[in-house]
Amino acid sequence: MVSAASLRKRLALPKTSWQLCLLAIIGGAVSALLVILFTLSIDLLQQFYLTKLGDYTSLSGISRLLLPIIGVCGILLFARLTGFHYLRAGIPFVLHRLKISYGIIPLKNTLNQFVGGVIALSTGFSLGKEGPAVHLGAACCGYLGSKLHLPFNSIRTLSACGVAAGIAACFNTPVAAVIFVMEVILREYKVHMFIPVMLSAIVGSMITRSFLGQAHGLDFFTHVSFGPEHYLPLILLGVLLGCLASAFNHQLVLIIKYFQRWHITTRLLVAAVITGTLGYFFPYAMGIDSSAISFTLANQDQLSVLLLLLLAKFLMTIFAIGLGVPGGIVGPILGIGAIAGTCSALMIMQLLPGDYVASDFALMGIAGFMAATLNAPLAALLAVVELSNQVELIIPAMLSIASSCLISGQFFRNRSVFLMQLDVQQLSYRKPPIESSLQKIGVAGAMKTEFSLLESPSPQSIAQALTSSDSKALLIKKPLQNSNDYYFAEFNVPNQAPSAETVVKHKMTPLSSQETLAEAYLALGEARCGAVYIYHRDPDNILGFITFEQIRRYLLEGKLRS
Numbered sequence: 035m036v037s038a039a040s041l042r043k044r045l046a047l048p049k050t051s052w053q054l055c056l057l058a059i060i061g062g063a064v065s066a067l068l069v070i071l072f073t074l075s076i077d078l079l080q081q082f083y084l085t086k087l088g089d090y091t092s093l094s095g096i097s098r099l100l101l102p103i104i105g106v107c108g109i110l111l112f113a114r115l116t117g118f119h120y121l122r123a124g125i126p127f128v129l130h131r132l133k134i135s136y137g138i139i140p141l142k143n144t145l146n147q148f149v150g151g152v153i154a155l156s157t158g159f160s161l162g163k164e165g166p167a168v169h170l171g172a173a174c175c176g177y178l179g180s181k182l183h184l185p186f187n188s189i190r191t192l193s194a195c196g197v198a199a200g201i202a203a204c205f206n207t208p209v210a211a212v213i214f215v216m217e218v219i220l221r222e223y224k225v226h227m228f229i230p231v232m233l234s235a236i237v238g239s240m241i242t243r244s245f246l247g248q249a250h251g252l253d254f255f256t257h258v259s260f261g262p263e264h265y266l267p268l269i270l271l272g273v274l275l276g277c278l279a280s281a282f283n284h285q286l287v288l289i290i291k292y293f294q295r296w297h298i299t300t301r302l303l304v305a306a307v308i309t310g311t312l313g314y315f316f317p318y319a320m321g322i323d324s325s326a327i328s329f330t331l332a333n334q335d336q337l338s339v340l341l342l343l344l345l346a347k348f349l350m351t352i353f354a355i356g357l358g359v360p361g362g363i364v365g366p367i368l369g370i371g372a373i374a375g376t377c378s379a380l381m382i383m384q385l386l387p388g389d390y391v392a393s394d395f396a397l398m399g400i401a402g403f404m405a406a407t408l409n410a411p412l413a414a415l416l417a418v419v420e421l422s423n424q425v426e427l428i429i430p431a432m433l434s435i436a437s438s439c440l441i442s443g444q445f446f447r448n449r450s451v452f453l454m455q456l457d458v459q460q461l462s463y464r465k466p467p468i469e470s471s472l473q474k475i476g477v478a479g480a481m482k483t484e485f486s487l488l489e490s491p492s493p494q495s496i497a498q499a500l501t502s503s504d505s506k507a508l509l510i511k512k513p514l515q516n517s518n519d520y521y522f523a524e525f526n527v528p529n530q531a532p533s534a535e536t537v538v539k540h541k542m543t544p545l546s547s548q549e550t551l552a553e554a555y556l557a558l559g560e561a562r563c564g565a566v567y568i569y570h571r572d573p574d575n576i577l578g579f580i581t582f583e584q585i586r587r588y589l590l591e592g593k594l595r596s
Contacts, residue, residue, distance in 0.1 A: 039478075039577065042547055042570075046185040046476025050226040054188055055233055061175035061192055062199035062234030066241040068174055069167045069203040072148060073246070076163075079156040090158055090313065090320040098158065098313040098320065102306040105157025109150045109360065110299055116142040118298050123147035123360045124165040126452045128172045128197065129219065130461040136186040136473075137193025139173040147173075150360035158313050158320035159305070160350035162365020164204045168219075171200025171238075183571070185476030186548050191227050194220050198231045199238030206242055208235040210417035217410045218450065258394045258422060260430040267382045268430055271395060272402045272437025274378045275371070279406030279438060280446035282352065282370070283454055289356030290458045298358060305357035309350050316346035323369030327396065330373050334392040337380045344373040363451065367407050368400050375399015397422055401431040402438035409443070409450035411435045465552075468589065472551035480551055480594050481568045481578030485509050496523050496537050507579065509567065510539060520544070522565040522579065540564030544573045551585060558582040 044051050077087055083101075085092040093101065113121050120142035131139050151166035175196030179189035194215050201211035212235045216223050260268065293301050313320040318329040326347055333339055351366040379395035397418060405414035418431050442448035456463045465473065485507040486499060499508050500523065510521040521539040543557040547570045554566050558581075565581040588594055 042185060042476075042478040044479070045188040046479030046550075048187070048224065048226050048474050050229055054191065054226075055230045057178065057182075057184075057192055058175075058195040058230035058234040059237050061178050061196055062171075062237040063241060064178070065171035065174045065196045065199040065234070066203040066238040068170045069163075069200050069238075070242065070245050072152065072166055072170060073163065073204075075152045076155050079152060088321050088325050090317045090325070093317070095314045098317055099310040101157045102159060102309040102313070103303070105153045105159070106302045106306040106359075108153045108157075110302060112149045112153075113146055113298070116146055120146050121150065121298055121358065121360065123150065123169050124362060125168050125218075126455040126459070126461065128168055128193075129452055129463050130456060131172070131176075132190055132193060132219065133463045133465060136190040137172055137176040137196075138180050138189065139169070139176055141173075141177075144170065144173040147360055154354075154359050154361045155322065159309055159354045159359050159361060160319060160321070160347060160366045160369075161354055161359060161361025161363075162322055162367075163362060164201055164364045165362025166360065167200035167204040168197045168362070169200075171196030171198070171203075175199075175234075183548060185478055185550070187474055187476045187550050189548075190473075191230060194227065195230050195234035198235040202235040202238035203242040205417070205421070206239055206246075206248070207417055207420040208232075208239040210413055210420050211235040211238070213416050214410060214413040217413050218408060218452065258397050258424060258427060260394065260398075260427070263388060264390075264430065265433055267379070267386055267388075267390070267395075268398060268433040269437045270382050270386075271375060271378045271398055272434040273441050274381075275374060275399060275402035275434065276406050276438035276441030276448075277446070278370075278374055279403055280442045280448040282348065282407060283448055283451045284446075286352045286356050286451065287454050287458050289352055290455060293357055294459065301357040302359060305353050305359050308353045312346045312350050316343055319343055319346040319350055322365045323367075323372070326369040327372045330376050330396060331393045334376050334396075335380070337377060340373055340377050340380075344370065344377060347373060364404070364408070367404050371400035371403030372396040373399070374403055397427070398430060398434040402434035405435040406438040406442040406448065407451050409439070409448070409453075411439050468555065469552045471589070472555050472585070475551045475588075475594070476547075477545055477549050477551060477554055477566075477568050477580055478547045478577070480584065480588075481580050482507065482584075483578040485576075485579060487511060487576070489513070493537060496539075500524070500537065507565075509542070509576070509579065520567055520576070522567075522581070542567045542579070544569055545580075546570070547577055551580070551588070554580050555585050558585065562586075 045054055080087050090098055131137055147166050147169045154161055172193040176189055176193040179192045197219050198211045198215045201214055202208040212232050215231050318325050347370050355363050375395040375398050376392050379392040383390050401414050401418040405411040414435055415431050487509045489511045508523040510523055512519045520542045522542050523537055523539050543566045545553055545566050545568055547568050557566050558564055563582050565579045567579045568577045569575050570577055
């Protein structure tokens with residue numbers, strides 16, 4: 035039987051463990067069920083006023099104008115009950131929480147994401163389900179880890195597992211979900227993270243298929259084929275998509291920057307008015323991506339109509355996201371990419387006549403626009419392959435993705451839209467390299483457990499204990515009136531004769547067994563000496579200690595020493 039202490043030590047180290055994999059499976063299953071409940075809630079709400087789910091053309095123009103305003107009133111009413119500052123949600127907020135709190139997300143933020151996301155996605159806003167799915171998955175798994183008092187570094191991995199399960203449940207694309215987590219969320223590849231994330235994505239996809247069927251949600255692309263004669267048009271397509279993605283990201287940032295001083299109530303009402311007004315004239319631009327894509331494929335030869343639809347979808351999305359409506363950005367990106375791909379194909383056909391099917395370029399438009407907007411080329415490539423079930427599209431998609439990312443990054447200095455959002459909102463997502471490295475190891479896995487504890491000893495007994503044969507580290511407890519202080523005792527030995535030895539005592543900072551070496555380093559870094567002691571729940575329940583010398587050696591050598 036594995037003890038609790040050995041389990042904490044195992045999970046605190048950056049190593050593959052079956053315990054974390056099991057927790058990833060459980061967390062992934064719960065996250066997927068939560069995302070399914072979220073999806074069904076949207077469908078249930080839409081059934082009250084739409085004849086067909088997602089089809090806003092069945093409403094009158096006035097109804098389309100008023101529906102987003104009514105939706106915002108519902109979002110604001112719920113937010114007032116929980117507190118407006120808990121309205122932050124979505125993928126950028128998850129990235130922020132992963133960095134500053136290891137993925138532990140406040141419950142009120144999650145409640146606002148669920149309720150606000152259901153209302154926003156039901157009332158015509160140009161948003162996606164993946165933002166709420168990522169938030170709900172990360173919050174669910176982070177809550178599980180915190181309740182089990184896991185080390186924070188393993189909670190961070192578990193939260194990433196929830197993200198993967200949420201995306202897999204949302205799009206039924208487990209492979210793309212795993213790569214998205216590694217490329218966008220964690221921004222690193224480690225085997226001990228990859229395996230639980232992969233298991234969580236598999237579970238999320240399997241549960242979704244059991245409840246909602248095998249469909250991906252984008253059943254528009256049954257067979258798309260490209261030959262060598264299409265490679266040059268695909269490169270040109272990527273160039274146009276890179277320009278559009280850069281414009282999208284930078285305009286979104288400008289909107290966030292300009293309106294961030296406004297109260298959230300005003301911002302959401304402005305977003306509702308803009309969505310309703312554009313929806314009055316362009317109903318197919320409302321809602322998630324499926325409506326816009328189906329209209330695009332049905333009208334693939336009408337360039338002027340599609341350009342107007344593209345403009346409406348573009349504006350709806352950047353204002354909804356930029357003004358803080360709770361929802362995701364990836365869904366609208368798919369729709370904008372499909373419209374832009376079709377429009378680009380129609381324009382390229384004028385320059386390079388040939389055997390083209392404009393709708394075939396819609397899928398390549400999704401790949402190129404998604405890659406350049408999110409700065410996630412591999413995730414975009416695998417998403418397109420999974421959505422189309424056509425492995426032979428890898429090379430054509432790579433051409434579109436490579437050219438779009440090159441143009442947007444090289445000439446427009448474009449970055450991931452999530453990171454640009456975090457920068458303009460002044461939300462932290464970076465840590466110094468030393469802290470980032472130390473965050474990956476929990477103190478429970480690095481601490482020394484061999485020590486002797488003395489209570490209010492004399493200087494002679496301290497020296498005697500330090501020179502005893504068992505050579506254990508010495509911790510000293512000094513009872514005070516209201517609390518107990520602990521000190522780490524050691525010899526201070528200058529380059530002199532042994533008779534010059536003196537005993538020094540360093541006051542120890544208490545750290546929970548959930549903390550990482552980053553917190554230990556911050557506690558000891560200024561003094562560059564001494565130690566911290568590790569406790570579990572009760573500060574007087576000492577499990578072990580970590581010295582500054584241990585941390586220094588790890589930073590120099592890259593491995594822990596006992």
